[in-house]
Amino acid sequence: MSDWQSLAAYGKVVFYTQVTPNRRNGSPARMNDKKMMTLADIAKLAGVSESTASRALRNNPVINQATREKVQQIAAEHQFKVNATARNLRTQKSYTIAVIIAFDAKTQQTVSDPFLLELLGVIADELSQHGYDMLLSTSKSDDKDWGSYFLDSKRADGLIIIGQGEHDPRVEALAQTQVPFVVWGGRSGAELYPIIGSDNRQGGRLATEHLLNQGCRQLVFLGDIRHNEIEQRHLGMLDACQAAGIASDAVQQLTCDFTAQAGYLQTQQHVFARLPELDGIFAASDAIAMGAMKALLEHDIAIPQQVALVGFDDIAMSAYCTPSLSTVKQNTQSGGKALVSQLLARMQGQQPLSEQLAVKLLCRQSSLRRL
Amino acid sequence: MSDWQSLAAYGKVVFYTQVTPNRRNGSPARMNDKKMMTLADIAKLAGVSESTASRALRNNPVINQATREKVQQIAAEHQFKVNATARNLRTQKSYTIAVIIAFDAKTQQTVSDPFLLELLGVIADELSQHGYDMLLSTSKSDDKDWGSYFLDSKRADGLIIIGQGEHDPRVEALAQTQVPFVVWGGRSGAELYPIIGSDNRQGGRLATEHLLNQGCRQLVFLGDIRHNEIEQRHLGMLDACQAAGIASDAVQQLTCDFTAQAGYLQTQQHVFARLPELDGIFAASDAIAMGAMKALLEHDIAIPQQVALVGFDDIAMSAYCTPSLSTVKQNTQSGGKALVSQLLARMQGQQPLSEQLAVKLLCRQSSLRRL
DNA sequence: TCTGCTATTGCAATCGATTGCAGTATCGCC
DNA sequence: GGCGATACTGCAATCGATTGCAATAGCAGA
The missing domain is CATH 1.10.260.40 (lambda repressor-like DNA-binding domains)
Known part of the structure; x- marks a missing residue:
């Protein structure tokens, strides 16, 4: 600005x-x-x-x-x-799904995470394939609570909520309604609504096992565990450490927003202090990882020899930074499809299902020590 | 997949x-x-x-x-x-704007360019601030032509068309209608509809002047000049060369899609052959530039010493790759605002205006030879 | 020729909110 | 006390498409 x-x-x-x-x-x-x-x-x-x-x-x-x-x-x-309006009025349907990108109240920034945008694209295609229009709303001016705004007013027949879901009271509230909606995110336990998301815990486990395999012993986790998904990734990390018999205090968790900038700053401020013992970083998103990478490289820390780095998401850029970024790939394609099909099913009165999608570890230069 | x-x-x-x-x-x-x-x-x-x-x-x-x-x-x-439907029917307005992301028929991929997505976010916020809902459509299943689908059916009151606008006959057709719409893109000359976009030619000029200032003499342009915006950037490049008295055959143009992958491949396939004379690359987008950067680094070509590199857009990642990417920043904020305000004005019967937004060169490591 | 079907089509109500125009108080003032 | 003006309210039509039910026509079988 x-x-x-x-x-x-x-x-x-x-x-x-x-x-x-x-x-x-x-x-x-x-x-x-x-x-x-x-x-x-x-x-x-x-x-x-x-x-x-x-x-x-x-x-x-x-x-x-x-x-x-x-x-x-x-x-x-x-x-x-x-005339769609007249038809909608008469038939009491709108053939429209509202997609809501909810995001932090604090970082009042516009939707930005590349991963979410990729997912959004898939959803758009999928909806149009099913004959639905897509109403997009970034819940910035969200004094109006979504549920009633879109549903009661008959603007949309259903809701898809994506965005890094910190426990959102509004979502919990929605669950008390008979509003049809699905959420992208991480399962926290006993939600009363269908959540579709990657198997984040498994992802965290895979990434960490890989780091350990590469010989890392002092790890850092960069991410905000107040978010369900991120928390799961962190738990997966701890799982792997435990399984490998690594002391739990060998893993440090640093809270960090979903941006390259945040990753960069956190790395500068807290990671360097732990060198040279520190030898592995698992970032909760690729954007964060790329920020961390920048900071490390600026200080001439060799990646992956000195510090190995793994991200999460597999955004398009990950393969094209240098060194290329190892990461846990989320399957946006099936994620988007699942969101849409679950929502549609739910709108037809079916039992809502939650799904956890398989993830895949992609090992690239940022973490592969032996060639 | x-x-x-x-x-x-x-x-x-x-x-x-x-x-x-x-x-x-x-x-x-x-x-x-x-x-x-x-x-x-x-x-x-x-x-x-x-x-x-x-x-x-x-x-x-x-x-x-x-x-x-x-x-x-x-x-x-x-x-x-x-009930929004009933109101809309009665008032003959939908308080909804359709945003259409048109993209190549060939690269049948989902909306992906980070820049467009950033712009999209701004538009979303801006519309909601004006009390409009946003209907998003990726014109993939575009047998249905937009104009009538959204307007005649009264699904939307106006159209915003974004996406790398190769000359699109459908847009030309729309111009013959009294449909209210605005386009993001580059001015090709005498369009019959309002186009909002950056001053791409100026951007191309700035980037090139900078490269020349850094001592580059053999340049490559990576981008598809069939797209208006890209063509303008290329023309700006030629302007700068001419002004500097550089022979026009010192500039080679390589067609390239809007992806890091395309930039990477084109660089591998055509750029290396021209080394070591070649000493500067101007990429039509940051994604392309990052692909090119990857290819160069893989072949141990020093950036910027041996080859200087400048991109376009200033996407979030640009500052966080290594070396950080010099680029021409487009002002998405005012771009989005302009699109919305022009459309709204037009919907109120005002004379449509085209706007060309100022751009700004950001010099970072990928092109700054003298520190 | 009459009855009972079937195949088509039309009448009219309906979805829920908006709005031009008409109707009813209420009040002021002569 | 009477008359016009002012301030509110309500009646009923309207937006454009959909759909339950009734109506009509055509035809076969008895």
Whole structure:
């Protein structure tokens, strides 16, 4: 922001766009878009009643085949589109799912974590494949509580909540409702709603086992364990240590936001002090890991020889930093699919399911000591 | 995808979520959410007519202050939310803007470029601040043409089209309509619709001047100039070279998608051949630049001493790779704001404006030869 | 020719909120 | 006490599509 102050001088360049008079209404004979076609117009043109027209357009077999085709053809000719609002009102459905990206109240920043965005993309595709539109909301101006805003107002038929889910009272509240929703995140235990997420604990275990295999003995965990998912990753780390007979005080946990910057700062402030004993870092996200990597490299600490580093997520950049980042890959593809299919199932009154998706360790340069 | 085949063995773990009987309908006395409150219910409870209730809720001053407060209070007590569908139908507005991320038909991949996603976030915030909902659509299943799908069906009141805009016939077609829409991208000349974007040519110029200042003389441009924005960046590069009296054949342009992978591959395949003469690379995006950086480092080419590198966008990671990436920063904040405000203005019948936003060169390690 | 079906189509109510216009108090003032 | 103005409220139409139920026509079988 302040970065941009120097630009005040530039100002911004504004052009007046040349506009066509907008009366390019096709050939003179046809007057296509006079006002806006309604079903009634189509019915009239086809010489049938509105009800017949409606049924014909929806391909209701009770209507004579010939009639159906005729109506459909006329509708197509006039590029008639059913008014979604009217339909929604009548049918009491919106064919829309609201996706809510909830994030920290403190770091009032816009959705940023690359992983979440990747997941978001998958969800978008998946929803559209099922014929649903997607209403996106970053719960910044969230005085309005989501549930009622989207559901009671009939803006959406269901909710998908993603975003690093610190225990959110609003979600708990939703669970008391019969609102259909699913959450991306980590299972904390006995939630009353379906949670889809990676097997974070297993991920933490895999990453840590790998670090231990590489000979690391003094570890740091970078991440905020107040978040369910992160807590699970941390627990997985402890699991692995315990299994390997490593003393629990050999693992230090440093709280850290989901940004490269946070990873960088935390590393500078707390990690260097523990050198040279410290020899392994497990970061709760790739962004954090990349920040840590930067800090380490700046201080000429060899990665992975001196300190081995593993991240989480496998964002696109991970393979392209230097050294390339070892990480625990989350399967966004099946994650997005699961979220959508569970929600849809739930909307049809089925029993809600939680799913925990398998993860996979990708060993790259940042942690592989023996080639 | 194939990455995941090995996981078939894992399968996925599924839990049955324990569900409360859902009849936790508050205290026995009050029965809140029997069916679903409607305006009529509120009116009845308040002892006024529907029309009065409606006006009261909208704070229409024609209604007695006391009446208004009473109705509002009752509505609040019962957590009544106006049915958006009904309102939209009646008022013929949806208070919704559709954001369309159009992308290459060939690289059928989901929205991925970090820059676009950042922009998307800003737009989301901005829209919600103006009281609009945001309908997000990745134009993958785009047999349905956007314009009619969203506008004619009254799903949205306006369109924002972002995504690396290769000349898209669909956009041109939209311009012939009176559909309100704005586009993020580069000006190609005489568009008939408002385009908001960075001053890409200036950006290209700045980046190139900087490279030349650092002593580079043989340059490569990595990017697909069929995209307006990229073409402008390339033109800016040529501008700078010409101004500096550099022969135009000293600049080679290599077509490249918007991914780190593409940047990596192109660098491997075509850049190495031109070493050691080649001494500067200007990449059309930071992702591309990071791919190129990876390839260079793998071949032990010193950055910036041997080859200096500049990207474009200033995505979050740019500052945290090693060496940190010099880049041309686009101002997503004002970009998003401009898109929204122009669209809203246009929807109110105002003359559409195009805007070109100032950019800023950030010199970091990847190009700064003298410290 | 009459009855009973079946195949089609249309009538009219409905979804829930908004709003132009008309109706009813209430009040001031002559 | 009477009249017009002012301040509120309510009636009823409307937005555009969907759908239960009734209506009509056509046809076969008795």
